[in-house]
Amino acid sequence: MKIDNPNPIEWTFSERAQQLQSSAIREILKITQRPEITSFAGGLPSPATFPVERMKAAYDKVLSETGKQALQYGPTDGYAPLREWVANYLSTEDCRIQPEQILMVSGSQQALDLLGKVLIDEGSRVLVETPSYLGALQAFSVYRPEFKSVETDEHGLVPSSLEGVAEGARLLYSLPNFQNPTGRSLSLERRRELVETCARLRLPLIEDDPYGALSYKGEPMPRMLNMNPDGVIYMGSFSKVLTPGIRLGYVCAPLPLVRRLELAKQAADLHTAQLTQMVVHEVVKDGFLDQHIPTIRTLYASQCQAMLDAMDEHFPKSVSWTRPEGGMFIWVTLPENIDSRKLLDQAIAARVAFVPGAPFYANDEVANTLRLSFVTVPPERIREGIAVLGALIRAQV
Amino acid sequence: MKIDNPNPIEWTFSERAQQLQSSAIREILKITQRPEITSFAGGLPSPATFPVERMKAAYDKVLSETGKQALQYGPTDGYAPLREWVANYLSTEDCRIQPEQILMVSGSQQALDLLGKVLIDEGSRVLVETPSYLGALQAFSVYRPEFKSVETDEHGLVPSSLEGVAEGARLLYSLPNFQNPTGRSLSLERRRELVETCARLRLPLIEDDPYGALSYKGEPMPRMLNMNPDGVIYMGSFSKVLTPGIRLGYVCAPLPLVRRLELAKQAADLHTAQLTQMVVHEVVKDGFLDQHIPTIRTLYASQCQAMLDAMDEHFPKSVSWTRPEGGMFIWVTLPENIDSRKLLDQAIAARVAFVPGAPFYANDEVANTLRLSFVTVPPERIREGIAVLGALIRAQV
Known part of the structure; x- marks a missing residue:
């Protein structure tokens, strides 16, 4: 059914489309989904916290009782x-x-x-x-x-x-x-x-x-x-x-x-x-959230603490970082001579990943910053991964 | 916790937002959701065709087997x-x-x-x-x-x-x-x-x-x-x-x-x-769709035929309409002197609704057109509703 020899389209995209860029995070995530990588790059919540059974029961109930309306x-x-x-x-x-x-x-x-x-x-x-x-x-x-x-x-x-x-x-x-x-x-x-x-x-x-x-x-x-x-x-x-x-x-x-x-x-x-x-x-x-959210907090708090403890142990004094009282992220400031994008290449070679800080700046990028997430990595791997990062940083200060 | 006497915001919307308009259809749908109205205005498929049990079984299976990934x-x-x-x-x-x-x-x-x-x-x-x-x-x-x-x-x-x-x-x-x-x-x-x-x-x-x-x-x-x-x-x-x-x-x-x-x-x-x-x-x-879609076709074909038969019986010769071989809609062209928006007011008073044709034109609106959907109305009500519309049109030709 194909027509013969169609002219190729020369796409004219809108001005806004020409500047569309993929999120640096999502690009990094593609690299770091390999299971051998200890990834602190994710922004994903821990699947351990998903109330699967509760959700399943709710789908069953809503579809059974009000299926036609719901669909x-x-x-x-x-x-x-x-x-x-x-x-x-x-x-x-x-x-x-x-x-x-x-x-x-x-x-x-x-x-x-x-x-x-x-x-x-x-x-x-x-x-x-x-x-x-x-x-x-x-x-x-x-x-x-x-x-x-x-x-x-x-x-x-x-x-x-x-x-x-x-x-x-x-x-x-x-x-x-x-x-x-x-x-x-x-x-x-x-x-x-x-x-x-x-x-x-x-x-x-x-x-x-x-x-x-x-x-x-x-x-x-x-x-x-x-x-x-x-x-x-x-x-x-x-x-x-x-x-x-x-x-x-x-x-x-x-x-x-x-x-x-x-x-x-x-x-x-x-x-x-x-x-x-x-x-x-x-x-x-x-x-339900009143019972459920405390279980997420407890998990994240302990993993956050594991990461902070490991950082205290392995990171040199010339590195500083935030000590969050909630949420999913720690922000790290490296010595000024270290570009976190270059550090990321070294880290991935050593099977650890994070997100460089530069893309989070709307104006003047600060190259010596990075973001770590602790929520999807078990404490043992957190300690190992932070030790690796610490060694890579120490080699440059 | 409220602050005292805040200045009111004077909203500056984007140029594109200033011309945002609600779909004429969705506005009409709000009026015509009352159960006493026979509505040919909808663009909704018939809920009688929704495979609720099949969907429920699939939600159960996916959440049971791969819940964490799915969520x-x-x-x-x-x-x-x-x-x-x-x-x-x-x-x-x-x-x-x-x-x-x-x-x-x-x-x-x-x-x-x-x-x-x-x-x-x-x-x-x-x-x-x-x-x-x-x-x-x-x-x-x-x-x-x-x-x-x-x-x-x-x-x-x-x-x-x-x-x-x-x-x-x-x-x-x-x-x-x-x-x-x-x-x-x-x-x-x-x-x-x-x-x-x-x-x-x-x-x-x-x-x-x-x-x-x-x-x-x-x-x-x-x-x-x-x-x-x-x-x-x-x-x-x-x-x-x-x-x-x-x-x-x-x-x-x-x-x-x-x-x-x-x-x-x-x-x-x-x-x-x-x-x-x-x-x-x-x-x-x-x-599944190979078995399921024929049941939708059969339902819609019979309701379409019911509407076409009723139109043949009740609409005057000066009205013309399409005879679809599929889908959900019939398009009606009234005599030029009838504005379908005015007809809609009369129709709603008589408990029948449709969508006037004018909003479907990007440039020169044609006021004497309208859209009818037959898929969510049972044949008996289709016949009654078309009879009412026919009477209203006849009164004006």
């Missing part, structure tokens, strides 16, 4: 009972969140894409932390903003540094809890100061919070959302507290914005799978 | 065994499709968004049928193209009409089988002519094919993809042959394009749910 098209804004659950979950005594403020999305990466689509024009100023989450930089980049990196220190973002750069900015993107990549958290004082500064500057503040529940001490910090629900856009996810492979997250935003996001979502994929939302509602509605 | 993050391009299945499904004797050409997406609406993102700049010329699928117009609109409507007649798109308008166009979007909204199909002769014309003009041709398997005679027409796999971008979906609520589709494209689409998808939502893809693979891998 039909659904509303763009999401499954109403789950939106109500999320609104309740995000409410505090003096700040009720309404279900109308919640848009269910296909993983919080989609929230980043929709926020970029709705808020960013070519050349719009977008403020991000130094360093920031790579997936957010990638999602926003599609819409071709001018990124401006905002100063951070060991307590996270420095609110006073917004003064000079907030003029005309469309948004500030922040990860206040156990940030990816640094593992740092914003102190309570800083949170209030940041929310007040953004409100004064009329700057929309995005609070991306996939790790907030994974506080090792079990006491999550207050959400900035609840300090100013009219100025803060909150992003949440079931990926780190339940499972990531189902792709389910949510965004909570002031009504004028959330309705735009809903329209953008309708054009992007109509809606997130009904069945997934009904199953997750079935799993979480009676308080 | 973990997965590759952006999709679950490899399902991509292989799709590639085989799309192959013909003289045209093998490679798994590398397949990108799994979260419903084929997402393929439309990704194609728009990667191929359309502001002002790019985009060619569409007259009329065309509303969801495609909506998805592409986000990227602000200049739409140019291409001539159609009772055999579908007229290939010769591309000559004057293809210059510099980024793509031609077509629905060759039982088109939404008209129910029309492109003849075999026209398909070859269209593929040849596009190849000669070096014009990328999108073949959107959600309904192709729903041919009432059981003999699907050849895909244009297989006539020129280097120039045709094929979009398929499990929504109409399995269930839509799981949100699963795929796009098959030449390698340079599919890799760009993959990067765009990575930024948009990382990947489509692993569990969903593994379950669908489990359901379809042993030929």
